[in-house]
Amino acid sequence: MSIIDELKWRGAINQQTDEAGLSELVAQKAVGLYAGIDPTGDSMHIGHLIPFMILKRFQLAGHRPYIVIGGATGSIGDPSGKKSERKLQTMDQVRHNQDCLTAQMEHLFGQDGSFKIVNNYDWLSKLSLLDFLRDYGKLFNVNTMLNKEIVASRLEVGISYTEFTYQILQSIDFLHLYQHEDVQLQIGGADQWGNITSGIDLIHRQEGADAKVYGLTIPLLLKADGTKFGKSEGGNVWLDPKKTSPYEFYQFWINTDDRDVVKFLKYFTFLSQDEIQDLATAVATHPEKREAQTRLAEEVTEFVHGHQAVVEAKHITKALFSGDVAALTASEIEQGFKNMPSVTVSSDKQGLVEWLVDTTQIESSRRQAREDITNGAIRINGEKVTDTNAEIDPTSAFEGKFVIVRRGKKRYFLARVQ
Ligand SMILES: N[C@@H](Cc1ccc(O)cc1)C(=O)O
Incomplete structure (x- = not known):
């Protein structure tokens, strides 16, 4: 099965710019591709993980993923999906967050060198205002920019010139990676469609209409009960173990609704189609055993926090359930009792x-x-x-x-x- 067919099966494709063209490309070569993240906080949460899990799937299929940490774009603020103007972060905050996210990304994806992590501050901060206006501004049509969903939806409340410019910066990233790293595909959440297609337009203007570049977005993840994915009682589910302990992380996945668990297995694990099919059967025939939820919790916790964290989380869960707490270690107690009186x-x-x-x-x-x-x-x-x-x-x-x-x-x- 091709990587694109696999993503379809996983329910992970919202929109594509040229389905046939991209399918042909991925069949021909090791394709360079990227997704970006802005350092608006000092940790990712599980919602952030989605595009990067997809990069990982491309990597496993032999392609060449890049992660852009938005040291520059994060200092501007993406208006996508935001109803009102963002408050600017201080540059110190941006730098701190950028360092935290880089470390997190390296921990999750960067160990074997086949995943490249780059920071757009390295190229965007070198652009002078005049170069920006002469080399790039000229290639953007204000009417087209205004018509992008993100901007159009903000016109009533208003949008600053700064945020209006964001799409140009993200477009320059795509162009930069196309020129220097042969990156031909950008992936992002559904709200990134406007920014991604704007980058493709820029590349076509600059490099010629026959430049082979593609965009793919991932659907917004919805839960069966209509509430937002990724929140627990305590708020966001963070990847930073100091904010959400591995035990709480494990519990979050264990508590997945039967109606959502197969979808989450497809999104958040690297289990095969057969394995997920077996788990789907298990949910349908023996929901009380919670086999699918257990497997989901084990897989995602192991991916994010490592094997030992899974062992501890299961140990805590079992001890709290049976009452046999004497065998818990001090670190397990810290995790298991974090939200208890x-x-x-x-x-x-x-x-x-x-x-x-x-x-x-x-x-x-x-x-x-x-x-x-x-x-x-x-x-x-x-x-x-x-x-x-x-x-x-x-x-x-x-x-x-x-x-x-x-x-x-x-x-x-x-x-x-x-
Ligand atoms: N705009 C993206 C992050 C991003 C930043 C730079 C890029 O080149 C690509 C993506 C977001 O807010 O999710």
């Missing part, structure tokens, strides 16, 4: 009843605390405690750093020992 306590020993009521306020009264203890509803560090006279030593487990309390079947509390 927590208190800070001293390392002093104390009667358990007082500790549950006065120190941690896990229990609302001594009477309730005694009742819960007698009923076997209280577990400390995974162990059931039924003696109302028991004493607690907060430093007795987890390197003296944590106490895990479970009340009833599911309610966990974390005490951090100071």
